[in-house]
Amino acid sequence: MLYDPLDEMKAYLSLIVYVADKPRNLCRSCKLSIQAGEIEVYDMEAGRIGYFHLNCFKPINVTRMEPDHYRLQLTDPLHIETFQTWLSNWNKNFPIPSTPAKLFEKPNTKASQIQPRILKEIFKFLSPKELILVSQVCKEWYEISLNGEVWCFLVNRDFPKAVFCDSWINSYFYNYNNACVECGEIKENGKHCPILDRMICKECRAFKNRFSDKYGLIPLKAIKKLYNLNDNWINKRKLKYFKTSRNQKVTYNFLLWEKINETRYIMKGKILENLKRNCKDEQLIGYIKNIDLMNLYRQDFVGEDLPVKRATAESTVKFLIEAQDGRNYFSKYYESIGMKKAKKC
């Protein structure tokens, strides 16, 4: 059952309507005493001073009045009639919807088979961009995906030292805009990075290793030389880059490697398809399936044309073995930059 806010309202929206026997109370709106014989309304929500004339009374909750909301203690049919006319006047503003509300009916769709409690667990596997996209699909998902519990989990997952605002969603986006991409902390020496459009702190950016230089910069000219790529490839893969003040286009190392691995993944699928059509050597197919794409250093597996042509023959095997063992990548990389570290690698 979904949570219905109306249920809670019903509990405290109780009126008592009766005839006053003595002039006991003052009307709250017109400040005159309620005479004996007049119809008096006692609003429980307004508290001790919630006495009204029937004509002065306006409910605080501007909704349709239904028989659950009031209690009648009238006996005279004339009084009941006056109350009914007042009620119909009030309810004029809120016509009954033509179709009944679907809050309690579960539509029999594929999505409604999942319990909301489990849906929360599923949404914890998504990134915030996808969560917001998912929230616009239907009402049920909207309520669950923007729930505080899910966003509380996301904040603690992505930012180890988070700063908190009023709500969980707002605190996520405050941290998203101000914290470092890599370490997730808000630091004073952080700078706005135009390629990623987020903040980076100085230490994460300067971190360099023999094996990884994640935030090292590569000019696009060097990429074209290294991998024999055109401008077409860069536009097609939507590689993010930034124009420096000297009009040089520059990207990060890791952005390039993500794109390269994407293309390699696609290439692998193409080659396997081709092989299954043309040659039925199962050893060869099994060999190619087991290749770890992360460990390829060769430049050849990036461009789109070459390997597909070769994929019909056995020469692909030779090509792939060479590609796995070849370590020309580093030497060529350093040559292109102009450093003299080529011998060490």
Added chain:
Amino acid sequence: MFYNFNKIEEVKIRLRSAEGHICEVEESAALMSSFIRSMIEGFNEVTEVSLPNINSVVIEKVIEYMRHYKDKDPPIIKKPIISSKMEENTSAWDAGFIDADWNMVVDLMTAADYLMMIPLRDLCCAKMACKFKGRSIDELRAEYHIENEFPSEMEENLEFQHPWRLE
């Protein structure tokens, strides 16, 4: 007398499904579910557990998972998931295990939640999350037979409310 303790037969636990069908599991494998664990530890000499919510097909699938991870820990899936393909998120065996149709995955998920097997539930959740990842709103609505429930004004608001925060 010399007792070889390794050769003592393990106690088997019988799981009764919704149809009344009975499946047998080794006790060490069944302990993976903390629901069954609490049954065994709470009442000694329990050998039969009735599961009226779960189909026999689903129970056999669960038992297959239990036997595979009897001696080792299942791999932990990273949150958020990396790609929309299951093979890149988990090990190859897990990806092959969960490669089933929609109804099977939903049934497995509810069963795992009932039996309190968190790694299996997470695996199913990741599979469902893969189906949501990288899709547009209209594709999702078409696939799950959802009509557009939002009134048109609210939908315009939704588009304006959120994207500014990320892009």
